[in-house]
Amino acid sequence: MEIKRKKRIYTIFITYLAVFLGQCALLAAIAYIALNIMINTGFLLPAVYTLNELEAATGAIKEAGRVEQDIIPDGAGYGVYDARGNYLYGNYGEEEQKKAWKCKESGDTQPGFKTFYRFIEREGGEVCIVRYDILAQFADSALRERLPNAEWMFCAAILAVFLLQTAWTARSFGRYLSRRLKVLNEATDRIKESNLEFAREYSDIREIDDVLESLFKMKEALKRSLEEQWKSEEVKKEQVAALAHDIKTPLTVIRGNAELIHETACDAEVKEYNRYVTDSVKEIEDYLVVLQETLRSKGETQEVKKRLNAEAFIRQLAEKTENLGIGKKIKVNTNIEAAESDVLVQEEKLYRAFMNILANAVEYTPVNGCICIDACVKREESGEWLETVVTDNGPGFTREELKAAPDQFFQGDRSRHGRGHYGMGLYIADSFIRQQGGTLETGNCAESGGARIKVRIPLYVC
Incomplete structure (x- = not known):
């Protein structure tokens, strides 16, 4: 339900500030009343108490044969000098003896903030210099000796209460906003x-309500966008599922004809080529099964990693490449130096990654061309790696393609190649290889001028 009365932050701040200032005024009033009560009850002596006592004792100081401590008011100091300024007696220390007489000669009656001198002329040319303070003091002499100045203690107490009040007000304001x-x-x-x-x-x-309104509008817009996106994804999934289902029909026809050719053909070479067709159909059907399972699942299914023999895996890839290149009479040279080396990977994804690389190599290798697959073990400070390099003698990569080849939907220089040299393939390959902890690098072969793809996969270490 909407709240009708709304306040602004500056109004709330001013309210808290007004309360704070009111509390300060109340604190000052309480301090003033407390000070008067302590003075009236005799717990504290007023600031002019010593001055009044000195005024009353001035006559006795002038007429006394010798100035004694009991004539001097409590809390005051004194020193008696002759006419030449020689210190005769009193309770001044050595430094104050000289300081008091200098003030007498200069006529300075206030050497400190609240400290004063009174110069009292005595008979015989003597001068009694009395030092006194204009400040409140404890009436009890024991308290005056053991505790600091009463005024400073009173101010310190007020300051402490003021700081506590400030902290409390700030905390209250913070909690209110929180x-x-x-x-x-x-x-x-x-x-x-x-x-x-x-x-x-x-x-x-x-101000907070304005932000809430903006958030609500953003939430509604995001909700609509997500709903539209979800609907669009569902339509795409349905279309892809329908397409995957429809692809099965021509695949069934191809499989049936391939099986028929296998039964009727007498030529061994034809039978071998037919076997390649049958294997490829089976591979496409497996991909369609994976696609349909992915579409049915809510998220991406996580393939379990398995341990593979590196040499056997590379030889399997080489055999597939030979099958792909039969029509163009492409020669596949394989050099494997990875005996007794294993990798721990998601086999299906790694296989698909390499097949994308190899299929592109076959596609852009000319008739009677050559593809090289070199695999070896690299031992470095970063670890042990299975390094596989695929090289063809096709047109190679342009500078633009070398920068953007692994990007999704990159299609290369159409004017040079008629269509993209490596379209989605390298993006998929790079993505799958990174999921195995590996890397993919693109380049050109200095000798043949064709494309050169280097794949590094970490070796399995027991």
Whole structure:
């Protein structure tokens, strides 16, 4: 339900500031009253107490034969000098003896912030210099000796209370805003978690409510976008599923004719070629099964990794490449130096990655051309790797293709090759190889000028 009365943040701040200033005024009033109570009860002596006592004792100081401590007011110091400024007696230390007389000669009666001197002329040319302070003091002499200055203690207490009050006000203001911001945090958390089924939230602070309204509109727009995207994906899935189903029909026809040729043909070479056709049909049917299972599943199925013998795997790839290149009479040279080496990979994905590379190599290798597959073990500081290099003697990569060949949907220089040298293939291959912890590098062969693809897969180490 929408909250009708809305406040602005600056109004809330001014309110808290007004409360804070009111509390400060109240604190000052309490401090003033407390000070007066302590003075009236005699716990504290007023600031002019020593001055008043000195005024009352001035006559006795002038007439006394010798100035004693009991004549001097409590808390005051004194020193008696002759006419030449020689210190005769008193309770001054050595430094203050000289300082007091210099003030007498210069007429300086206030050597400190609240410290004063009174110069009292005595008979015989003597001068009694009395030092006193204009500040409140503890009435009890024991407290005056053991505790710091009463005024400073009083100010320190007020400052401590003031700081506590400031901290409390800031904490209260922060907690107030935190409670109001909670609804904002909840809304952003729901959007972050893709939970878009929540109603419009409201706040009693206008600025926060404006942000909530923007978040709600964004949530609605995101929800509509996701629903449209979901519907579009569902339509695509249905279309792909239907296409995959329809492909089975011509595949069945091809398989049936291939089986018929196998039964009726007498030529061994024809039978061998026919076997390649039958194997390829079986491979396409397996891909269609994987495609249909992927479409039925909610997410990508995670293939379990298995341990493969590197040499056997590369030889299998070489045999497939020979089958692909029969029509163009392409020669496949294989050099494998990976005896007793294994890799731990998702076999189906790695196989598909290499077949994309090899199929492209066959496609762009000219008739009677050659494809080289070199595999060896590389031992480096970063680990042990199975390094496989596929080289053809086709047109090779352009500079643009070398930069963008692994990108999705990149189609190369059409004017040079008629169509893309490596379209989706390298993107798929690069993606699958990275999932195995490997890398794919593109380049050109310096000798043949054709494309050169280097794949590195980490070896399985027991």
